[in-house]
Amino acid sequence: MYLCRMVTADVMQLVEQGKMLPLMEEFYTIQGEGYHKGTAAYFIRVGGCDVGCHWCDVKESWNAETHPPTAIENIIENANTYSDTIVITGGEPLTWDMGPLTTGLKDKKLQTHIETSGAYTLTGIWDWICLSPKKNKLPVPEIYPLAHELKVIVYNRHDFVFAEEQAQKVSEDCILYLQPEWSVREKMVPLIVDYVMQHPKWKVSLQTHKYLNIP
Numbered sequence: 001m002y003l004c005r006m007v008t009a010d011v012m013q014l015v016e017q018g019k020m021l022p023l024m025e026e027f028y029t030i031q032g033e034g035y036h037k038g039t040a041a042y043f044i045r046v047g048g049c050d051v052g053c054h055w056c057d058v059k060e061s062w063n064a065e066t067h068p069p070t071a072i073e074n075i076i077e078n079a080n081t082y083s084d085t086i087v088i089t090g091g092e093p094l095t096w097d098m099g100p101l102t103t104g105l106k107d108k109k110l111q112t113h114i115e116t117s118g119a120y121t122l123t124g125i126w127d128w129i130c131l132s133p134k135k136n137k138l139p140v141p142e143i144y145p146l147a148h149e150l151k152v153i154v155y156n157r158h159d160f161v162f163a164e165e166q167a168q169k170v171s172e173d174c175i176l177y178l179q180p181e182w183s184v185r186e187k188m189v190p191l192i193v194d195y196v197m198q199h200p201k202w203k204v205s206l207q208t209h210k211y212l213n214i215p
C-alpha cells in the first residue's frame with residue numbers, strides 16, 4: 001500500500017495546484033451510466049472524498065492518502081493512447097483543482113466528462129458535467145445551471161422528493177435521470193419505473209457496467 005509519510009512538501013504543493021493528483025485507478029471501459037452509457041471511454045478515478053454516502057460503491061477511494069500522487073502529464077499521456085472520451089470520477093474529483101488536468105486533456109483534443117456530487121467549487125474545462133447531488137453535502141449553487149445531466153440515486157422513497165427539489169435548480173436542457181442504488185435495486189426499480197411513467201421528464205439510468213461485468 002502507498003504510504004502517506006513518503007509525501008514530501010514539494011509533492012503536497014503540486015497536489016494543491018492540481019499538477020499531481022492522488023490516482024486510485026485508470027481504466028478503459030464502456031460508460032455504464034447516464035446519457036453516454038454504451039460509449040467507450042477512459043476512466044480516471046481520483047482518490048479523496050468526504051461526502052460520506054453510506055451506500056457508496058467505491059469507499060476505497062475516500063482516503064486520498066492511500067492513493068499515490070501522480071503527475072498529470074502521465075495521466076494525460078495514458079488517456080490519449082486509449083480514447084477520445086475521458087471520464088474523470090472518484091472519489092470526488094472536485095476535491096482537487098481540475099484546471100491543469102482538463103487543460104492538458106483539451107490540448108490533446110479529448111472530450112472531458114466529469115462525474116461529480118458538485119459538493120465543491122467547480123474547476124476545470126468540461127464538455128459534459130454529470131451532477132449527482134447528495135443530501136448530506138449539497139452541490140454548490142454555481143454548478144446547477146452548468147450540469148448537462150442530473151443523476152439522482154434512489155435508495156428510498158424520499159429520494160423522489162429530493163430528485164424533484166434538485167430538478168428545480170438545473171437548466172431546462174439538463175437531462176434528468178433516476179438511478180437505483182445498487183444494493184436495493186430489486187426493490188427500487190419497480191418504483192422508479194412507475195415514477196418515470198407518471199413523470200416522463202425523468203429517464204431511468206442503470207449501472208449497466210455491473211450487468212455487463214466490466215469495470
Ligand SMILES: C[S@@+](CC[C@H](N)C(=O)[O-])C[C@H]1O[C@@H](n2cnc3c(N)ncnc32)[C@H](O)[C@@H]1O
Binds near residue numbers: 057118180182
Ligand atoms: C462513485 S461516484 C464518484 C463521483 C462523485 N463523487 C459522485 O458521487 O458523483 C460515481 C457515480 O456513482 C454513483 N453511485 C455511487 N454509489 C452508487 C450505488 N451504490 N448505486 C448506484 N449509484 C452509485 C454516484 O452517485 C455517482 O453518480
Ligand SMILES: Nc1nc2[nH]cc(C(=O)O)c2c(=O)[nH]1
Binds near residue numbers: 029032
Ligand atoms: N463502466 C463504468 N461506468 C461508470 N459511470 C460512472 C462510473 C463511476 O464510478 O463514476 C462508472 C464506473 O465505475 N464504470
Ligand code: SF4
Binds near residue numbers: 051057090
Ligand atoms: S460523493 Fe461520490 S465518491 Fe463520495 S461518497 Fe458519495 S458516491 Fe461515493
Ligand SMILES: [Mg+2]
Binds near residue numbers: 057
Ligand atoms: Mg462506479
